[in-house]
Every structure is written in C-alpha cells, then in structure tokens.
Amino acid sequence: MKLDKVQISHFRNIDDLSLVAHGSLNVFLGENGSGKSSILEALHYLGYARSFRTHKHKNVISHEKQGFTVFCSTVAENGKQQKFGISRLANDSCIVNINGQKSKRATDLASNLPIQIFTPQSSDILLGAPKLRRRYLDWVLFHVEQSFNLDFQVFNKSLKHLNALYKSHQPDQSLSYWNDLLCEKGEAISLNRESLLNDHLIQLINANLKDFLPEFCFEISYYRGWEKGYTLADSILKNRSRDQKYGFLSVGPHKADLRIKTQGVNAYEILSRGQLRMLVAGMQLAQTQYLHAQTAKSSIFLLDDVGAELDEEKRKVFISRLNTSDTQLFVTAIDIKQLEFLENYTDKKVFHVEHGQVREEI
Numbered sequence: 212m213k214l215d216k217v218q219i220s221h222f223r224n225i226d227d228l229s230l231v232a233h234g235s236l237n238v239f240l241g242e243n244g245s246g247k248s249s250i251l252e253a254l255h256y257l258g259y260a261r262s263f264r265t266h267k268h269k270n271v272i273s274h275e276k277q278g279f280t281v282f283c284s285t286v287a288e289n290g291k292q293q294k295f296g297i298s299r300l301a302n303d304s305c306i307v308n309i310n311g312q313k314s315k316r317a318t319d320l321a322s323n324l325p326i327q328i329f330t331p332q333s334s335d336i337l338l339g340a341p342k343l344r345r346r347y348l349d350w351v352l353f354h355v356e357q358s359f360n361l362d363f364q365v366f367n368k369s370l371k372h373l374n375a376l377y378k379s380h381q382p383d384q385s386l387s388y389w390n391d392l393l394c395e396k397g398e399a400i401s402l403n404r405e406s407l408l409n410d411h412l413i414q415l416i417n418a419n420l421k422d423f424l425p426e427f428c429f430e431i432s433y434y435r436g437w438e439k440g441y442t443l444a445d446s447i448l449k450n451r452s453r454d455q456k457y458g459f460l461s462v463g464p465h466k467a468d469l470r471i472k473t474q475g476v477n478a479y480e481i482l483s484r485g486q487l488r489m490l491v492a493g494m495q496l497a498q499t500q501y502l503h504a505q506t507a508k509s510s511i512f513l514l515d516d517v518g519a520e521l522d523e524e525k526r527k528v529f530i531s532r533l534n535t536s537d538t539q540l541f542v543t544a545i546d547i548k549q550l551e552f553l554e555n556y557t558d559k560k561v562f563h564v565e566h567g568q569v570r571e572e573i
C-alpha cells in the first residue's frame with residue numbers, strides 16, 4: 212500500500228496542505244517549527260487514529276479551529292485505488308471515512324494502512340514498559356493473522372470482567388465463564404506471539420543487526436506472562452487467592468514481555484543511545500520484512516528527525532535497507548546535509564516545509 216495524494220487541514224500549524232507523494236521516498240526539509248513533524252504526525256493518524264507526540268487530540272487541532280482532517284488516496288500492490296480519511300473534533304469525536312463510507316471504528320483504518328514510525332523516542336520500546344514491546348509483536352499479528360484481532364478483543368473483555376469479579380470479592384457464577392474464555396484466547400494469543408518471534412522475527416532481526424550493529428550479538432526471548440510448565444488455567448488457579456486479594460489477574464499474556472540481551476545483560480544497559488536506536492531500527496525493519504513476505508503488503512514508514520543521535524553511516528544503512536524493502540518512506544530533516552547520501556537516489560521527491568506549507572523541489 213502506498214500513499215498517493217495527501218490532504219491535511221487545520222492540523223497544528225498546517226492550515227491546508229496538499230501533496231502527491233512519491234511511491235518510495237519522500238524527504239521533508241525545513242527549519243525548527245516549520246511543520247515537518249506535524250506532517251508525519253498527521254499521516255500517523257491515518258494508521259493509528261492518534262498522535263505519536265500527545266494523547267490529547269485537541270492539542271493537534273490548529274488554534275481556534277473546531278477539528279482537523281487528514282485525507283489520502285492510496286494505491287495497493289494490486290493497483291487498486293482507495294480513499295481514507297480521519298477527522299477529530301475538539302469534542303474528541305472521531306470520524307473515519309473509507310471510500311466514502313463513514314465509520315466510527317478507527318481499527319478499520321489501521322487494518323488498511325500499515326504505518327510504522329521511527330523517532331528519537333522509538334528507543335522507548337527497549338527502555339519503557341513491557342506494554343510497548345507487546346505492542347511491537349501485536350502490530351505484526353494484527354496485520355498478518357486475521358483471527359488475532361478478534362482473540363485480542365475477546366481476551367481484553369474477559370480480563371475486564373475477571374478483574375471486576377476479583378475486585379468485588381463476591382462469589383459469582385460468571386467467573387468460570389470469563390475465566391475459560393480468557394484462558395482459551397490467552398493461550399491462542401501467546402502461541403501466535405511465540406511463533407511469530409521464534410520462527411520468524413528473531414532470524415530477521417539478527418540478520419538486520421549484523422549490518423546495523425556488527426559489533427554485538429543479541430539474544431532475544433519471549434516471556435509469555437506466566438510460569439513455564441503450567442497451562443494458563445493452572446497458573447491462574449495457582450495465583451487465584453493472592454490475585455483476588457489484590458483485585459486483578461497477575462498472570463497471562465497481558466503480562467508478557469520481550470527480552471533483548473547482549474553479552475548476558477539487558478541491551479539497554481550496555482548500548483549507547485544511537486546504538487539503541489539502531490537496535491530498534493533492526494526490529495522495525497524485521498516487522499516490515501515479515502509483513503511483506505506474508506501478505507505482499509508493504510508498510511508506510513515515517514522517520515522523524517532521522518539525524519538525531521544517528522551518525523551518517525547508520526542513517527545511510529537504515530534508509531537504504533528500508534528503501535530496498537519496498538516500503539514507502541517519509542523522512543524529515545532540518546537540512547539536506549543530514550541526508551547527503553540521498554543525492555544518489557534519483558527516485559524520490561523533496562519537499563521544503565515553511566510555516567506549515569510545502570513546496571516540492573523540481
């Protein structure tokens with residue numbers, strides 16, 4: 212899937228912007244505050260219905276406006292053209308539009324547009340809470356395994372009910388119903404994640420890291436969220452009296468984590484900031500490669516402030532690997548010096564960004 216026409220209105224300092232994207236590489240150059248990141252942030256809304264910079268939608272709506280809109284037309288791998296749009300209003304309502312049909316479900320957009328984002332904050336995948344690492348695996352499964360999304364929704368609903376029953380401290384007949392459903396879906400989610408990681412991603416990540424960080428070897432493993440040798444049902448039973456006391460379920464795939472070590476120590480304790488970014492780059496590239504191999508879909512990759520913390524050689528190797536993985540790239544930089552190696556790429560568009568407007572370089 213590639214973005215073709217893009218239209219953004221009332222988004223931060225962008226009043227009204229239209230551009231026709233290049234199918235492989237788009238570069239946005241401009242001074243601080245010109246609106247480069249806002250363009251990527253607007254595109255991010257198409258894939259996630261949210262920003263990568265703030266949880267408050269109203270903060271991205273241009274001052275004194277009632278809401279913002281992002282529209283795009285796309286061309287799929289089979290040549291099929293589609294139109295997608297999202298508007299968010301100051302009252303927090305969200306309107307999704309797919310080929311002229313309105314929908315309130317943001318996941319309808321997400322399933323059509325596999326968008327990935329790489330920013331200086333992407334290292335949070337390694338430094339932050341396990342939730343971010345689960346999200347890394349789940350993004351791939353969401354786009355590749357049709358049953359995963361449904362299993363995930365049913366699991367979350369069962370977890371909510373079970374936690375509420377634990378908190379109530381009252382015996383309730385529905386406990387075994389929600390417990391059984393949660394165990395069934397929890398085991399399925401876990402098997403999917405384990406197989407994705409162990410059978411596919413680890414190999415791809417390690418191959419990428421041989422180029423990106425040749426001086427290190429990595430050991431990547433998955434902790435599924437409950438003790439080895441137990442079924443989820445047995446583990447829940449084993450922990451039940453303690454969990455009921457505290458009012459929440461402490462075992463299950465909602466507690467899973469991805470562990471990445473080098474030389475026997477957590478990678479984040481040894482690597483420099485730039486090296487951490489390259490580790491994340493290798494992980495994200497693996498997502499793209501797997502998605503493409505399984506579905507023939509290519510992802511749309513947003514690289515914000517690619518100059519930060521990465522030396523020229525690292526920027527070059529990452530962008531060239533993305534470029535040969537059939538992704539559509541949107542890259543921002545303050546000036547072209549940060550991306551000098553791109554001069555060799557003839558297949559690209561360069562946009563100069565000023566005060567929320569773009570001018571295409573001819």
Ligand SMILES: Nc1ncnc2c1ncn2[C@@H]1O[C@H](COP(=O)(O)OP(=O)(O)OP(=O)(O)O)[C@@H](O)[C@H]1O
Pocket residue numbers: 222223224225241242243244245246247248249250269270271272273274516545
């Ligand atoms: N809700 C808003 N309404 C209007 N303008 C806004 C709003 N929120 C932010 N801005 C302004 O929009 C501009 C765009 O910022 P953006 O982060 O996109 O710049 P940038 O080109 O990526 O800069 P940098 O190189 O510093 O990262 C900034 O000048 C910011 O002050």
